[in-house]
Amino acid sequence: MPQLNCIDPHEQVIKVKFDPGETILQATYRAGVVGILAECGGGCSCATCHVILDHTWDGTLVGPSTQEADMLSFAVDPTPHSRLACQVELSDKHDGLSLTVAKRQY
Amino acid sequence: MRLGIIGAGQSSCTLIAELVRGQFEGEILVFNGELNRPYQRPPLSKSWLKATADANTLSLLPEPIENHGSIQWVKEWVTSIHPDNGELRTEKASYQVDHIVLATGTRAKQLTIEGLPIEIEHVVRTLDDAERLKKHIDHAENVTIIGGSFLAFELAASLDHPDRSIRIVARGNRFLPQVSVKTADRLLGSTTASTQVDVQIDSYDAKSKSLTTNHGPVPADLVIIAAGAVPNTEIAMRCGLGTEDGIATDLFMQTPHPKVSAIGEVSLHHQPHLGRSERVESISEANDSATTCAKRLLGRPEPFGAIPWFWSDQGQLKLQIAGLCARSDDETCLISNDFDCVVIRHCGDRVTAVEAINGAREFMAARRLFENGAISLSALVEAGSVFDLLQSSRS
Numbered sequence: 143m144p145q146l147n148c149i150d151p152h153e154q155v156i157k158v159k160f161d162p163g164e165t166i167l168q169a170t171y172r173a174g175v176v177g178i179l180a181e182c183g184g185g186c187s188c189a190t191c192h193v194i195l196d197h198t199w200d201g202t203l204v205g206p207s208t209q210e211a212d213m214l215s216f217a218v219d220p221t222p223h224s225r226l227a228c229q230v231e232l233s234d235k236h237d238g239l240s241l242t243v244a245k246r247q248y
Numbered sequence: 249m250r251l252g253i254i255g256a257g258q259s260s261c262t263l264i265a266e267l268v269r270g271q272f273e274g275e276i277l278v279f280n281g282e283l284n285r286p287y288q289r290p291p292l293s294k295s296w297l298k299a300t301a302d303a304n305t306l307s308l309l310p311e312p313i314e315n316h317g318s319i320q321w322v323k324e325w326v327t328s329i330h331p332d333n334g335e336l337r338t339e340k341a342s343y344q345v346d347h348i349v350l351a352t353g354t355r356a357k358q359l360t361i362e363g364l365p366i367e368i369e370h371v372v373r374t375l376d377d378a379e380r381l382k383k384h385i386d387h388a389e390n391v392t393i394i395g396g397s398f399l400a401f402e403l404a405a406s407l408d409h410p411d412r413s414i415r416i417v418a419r420g421n422r423f424l425p426q427v428s429v430k431t432a433d434r435l436l437g438s439t440t441a442s443t444q445v446d447v448q449i450d451s452y453d454a455k456s457k458s459l460t461t462n463h464g465p466v467p468a469d470l471v472i473i474a475a476g477a478v479p480n481t482e483i484a485m486r487c488g489l490g491t492e493d494g495i496a497t498d499l500f501m502q503t504p505h506p507k508v509s510a511i512g513e514v515s516l517h518h519q520p521h522l523g524r525s526e527r528v529e530s531i532s533e534a535n536d537s538a539t540t541c542a543k544r545l546l547g548r549p550e551p552f553g554a555i556p557w558f559w560s561d562q563g564q565l566k567l568q569i570a571g572l573c574a575r576s577d578d579e580t581c582l583i584s585n586d587f588d589c590v591v592i593r594h595c596g597d598r599v600t601a602v603e604a605i606n607g608a609r610e611f612m613a614a615r616r617l618f619e620n621g622a623i624s625l626s627a628l629v630e631a632g633s634v635f636d637l638l639q640s641s642r643s
Binding site: 175181188 | 288307532559568608
């Protein structure tokens with residue numbers, strides 16, 4: 143099973159297994175990665191599942207939609223590699239992708 | 249402390265997660281008569297209904313929390329509570345607890361339609377309901393949805409298919425009365441379903457497979473009742489707490505009985521943003537009331553002060569609402585073009601809610617402005633957009 147390398151707000155590195163087709167949110171939430179609140183449950187409506195992806199994986203990802211980009215602009219300290227975990231769908235090619243959970247979601 | 253939580257929906261699960269993360273010292277008994285593990289409800293009428301994904305994708309609690317040692321899942325319906333003795337009864341047993349949290353939520357309002365066969369009648373409230381609908385929908389050519397709510401329109405969008413006619417009929421004189429006329433018109437304009445208001449349904453005619461109404465026969469080989477929700481307050485009412493309208497609590501989610509709290513869609517408490525008591529059916533209410541209750545149970549009480557918010561997916565349109573308004577509040581359209589639409593709800597100059605269609609920045613800016621204090625309509629109109637007002641208030 144492919145996996146993600148997640149760094150949580152306490153700097154703990156957690157390996158998270160995922161099924162291709164699910165989102166970063168579904169995989170990390172199930173695993174109980176702390177710091178991802180996802181108040182709206184993955185509806186791109188609250189910007190509390192902010193993660194920062196390792197930029198070397200940029201080429202493998204579809205960029206954010208306008209809705210996601212607008213929501214992200216209200217996250218705490220967004221970066222050019224910030225994403226909402228609920229909007230990034232994973233496939234086999236993302237095995238090993240590294241991400242950091244935002245320090246704060248508010 | 250031994251805590252008994254009744255219900256396993258959004259508010260219950262947020263409370264559980266907050267208590268586990270807050271290192272609650274004690275045992276938590278969660279009573280849930282549904283066979284399914286705790287699941288998210290919003291996707292049931294939206295993405296999940298269309299997708300082939302299974303129930304696991306709806307999981308509401310992270311595994312480490314669901315399986316935490318302090319939690320005991322009791323797969324039984326609670327039949328009565330006896331707070332004076334700290335007792336909870338199910339059909340099978342009696343349980344002793346120190347405190348009871350009612351997170352019983354709401355259920356779909358039922359309508360009695362003479363002659364309507366039970367096998368074609370549906371509601372969408374629980375996972376079982378949605379799975380049953382998924383199973384039957386493929387054979388349906390004429391779907392009639394009864395109700396004028398967001399749920400009715402979400403279902404119409406999710407069930408849209410070239411081989412299927414979808415009709416939405418409502419008893420009231422307008423659709424989506426909880427939002428402005430302008431916002432409702434935009435949402436109505438995007439639906440492919442045919443719609444009719446002021447509909448009185450007399451009966452169902454099995455021969456012609458149609459509903460007999462004051463607007464003539466409405467073809468229906470599958471009927472979905474989406475006519476609103478009723479709070480599950482019976483258990484509380486039997487011990488003198490709450491009414492059919494909800495279970496009254498203070499701003500700490502405490503009922504008048506010291507051993508009972510109520511959270512989520514059943515709790516009826518003062519909404520500081522609105523300036524009066526109201527029972528609110530939304531994810532933000534479930535989360536915020538649960539978080540408030542958790543803080544009190546963890547010995548760090550803070551009164552409920554959250555700004556309500558809401559969202560709904562209607563096909564390609566995303567509606568987001570910041571704040572909470574009375575249905576009678578005025579409406580002023582701030583932005584309206586082919587793609588997005590922002591309507592301000594207000595009481596005189598005081599803004600109570602911001603309704604944004606495809607306007608995520610406006611919605612988020614409104615939440616920030618509400619958190620920082622009141623917004624006036626005149627300031628908003630002068631700034632031209634909620635986002636610009638936020639920017640200028642920051643500089």
